[in-house]
Amino acid sequence: MVKFLDLKKQYLEIKEEIDKAIFEVIENTAFVGGKYVEEFENNFANYLEVKHAIGVGNGTDALEVALWALDLPKGSEVIVPANTFIATAEAVSRNGLKVRFVDCNKYYQINTKSIEEHIDENTSAIIAVHLYGHPANMKKILQIAKKYNLKVIEDCAQAHGAMIDNQKVGTFADLATFSFYPGKNLGAYGDGGAVVTNNDELAEKIRKYINHGRSEKYNHEFEGRNTRLDGIQAAILNLKLKHLDKWLKIRNKIAKRYLNEIKNPKIKLPKVVENIYHAWHLFVIQVENREKFIEYMQNKGIETGIHYPKALPKLKAYEYLKQDCSNFKACKEDKYLVSIPIGEHLDNYKINTIVNRLNKLRF
Numbered sequence: 001m002v003k004f005l006d007l008k009k010q011y012l013e014i015k016e017e018i019d020k021a022i023f024e025v026i027e028n029t030a031f032v033g034g035k036y037v038e039e040f041e042n043n044f045a046n047y048l049e050v051k052h053a054i055g056v057g058n059g060t061d062a063l064e065v066a067l068w069a070l071d072l073p074k075g076s077e078v079i080v081p082a083n084t085f086i087a088t089a090e091a092v093s094r095n096g097l098k099v100r101f102v103d104c105n106k107y108y109q110i111n112t113k114s115i116e117e118h119i120d121e122n123t124s125a126i127i128a129v130h131l132y133g134h135p136a137n138m139k140k141i142l143q144i145a146k147k148y149n150l151k152v153i154e155d156c157a158q159a160h161g162a163m164i165d166n167q168k169v170g171t172f173a174d175l176a177t178f179s180f181y182p183g184k185n186l187g188a189y190g191d192g193g194a195v196v197t198n199n200d201e202l203a204e205k206i207r208k209y210i211n212h213g214r215s216e217k218y219n220h221e222f223e224g225r226n227t228r229l230d231g232i233q234a235a236i237l238n239l240k241l242k243h244l245d246k247w248l249k250i251r252n253k254i255a256k257r258y259l260n261e262i263k264n265p266k267i268k269l270p271k272v273v274e275n276i277y278h279a280w281h282l283f284v285i286q287v288e289n290r291e292k293f294i295e296y297m298q299n300k301g302i303e304t305g306i307h308y309p310k311a312l313p314k315l316k317a318y319e320y321l322k323q324d325c326s327n328f329k330a331c332k333e334d335k336y337l338v339s340i341p342i343g344e345h346l347d348n349y350k351i352n353t354i355v356n357r358l359n360k361l362r363f
């Protein structure tokens, strides 16, 4: 059996540390806020080389909070790539803003040409998603943002530790968001997220907002909301952060093997830009007949995933926008996408099984 993701295996490898960390939080009753959250926020900010990291309840809240903090004109349009998880777009609508979809490029990242084509007088911001762990073209995106006076948020939910020219993603834009959903490259044992920024003012504003608009207990400057990282998750993340670079190296090693050893014209491998460090959250290939492919892999006990079965503009949830995206590459190729296992849970035997199976594919 080759699992797509094996969180149990990872837990067993670091069980002693994890159990101790959880027990310590309970012993100290530091359940919400407190030293473990503070410690993680500092460690994560240092890891990224960014000034502020603010823990929140999950990656979706992180996006919502980041958009709120930018104070964009109500009803203005925020540019979102057509291929991403729905949370990226949901956060826009939930802030009273309008989603404007743009296409993706051959690296599955937001297409900068398409961004420019969709900018008009109502556009206020761009959300750049580093999809699958591959960085979006931040240099170009920031140039466009400057030209049209737009704000930029990086959605780094799938890209902890990814880099462009040795600079970590999450440090390029006004604000960046992370998810620590258990299956992410840096995952908690429940929900978790963070907003990061180099901007002191935005950081202070967000810290108050996520904690009922308060600067101190019962002194509420404005109505905020409650979305906080809890102590147990922070302690777990603190510990797992120490392993992240090692796990990313393993992901890169596996990806290199796949890219070098899968030689089958029936399979379209992912392309990678030069000068980047890929977080390889997902290894996404394209096959002609996805359903048959999934079954073919299952027959050898290999699990697969789909990210995502339908591009966002094709979902019922976005019919109301009436944005015709039928000519988008992202909307045409979604039916071919399939993710194969990648992660530190795979040993050489399992990687060989996957490579062999893929090289034998004949349809």
Ligand SMILES: Cc1ncc(COP(=O)(O)O)c(C=O)c1O
Pocket: 058, 059, 060, 061, 084, 085, 087, 088, 129, 155, 157, 158, 178, 179, 180, 181, 191, 192, 193
């Ligand atoms: C690209 C992207 N953005 C946002 C999110 C939302 O994160 P969460 O599930 O922690 O709310 C996810 C993950 O699920 C994601 O993959």
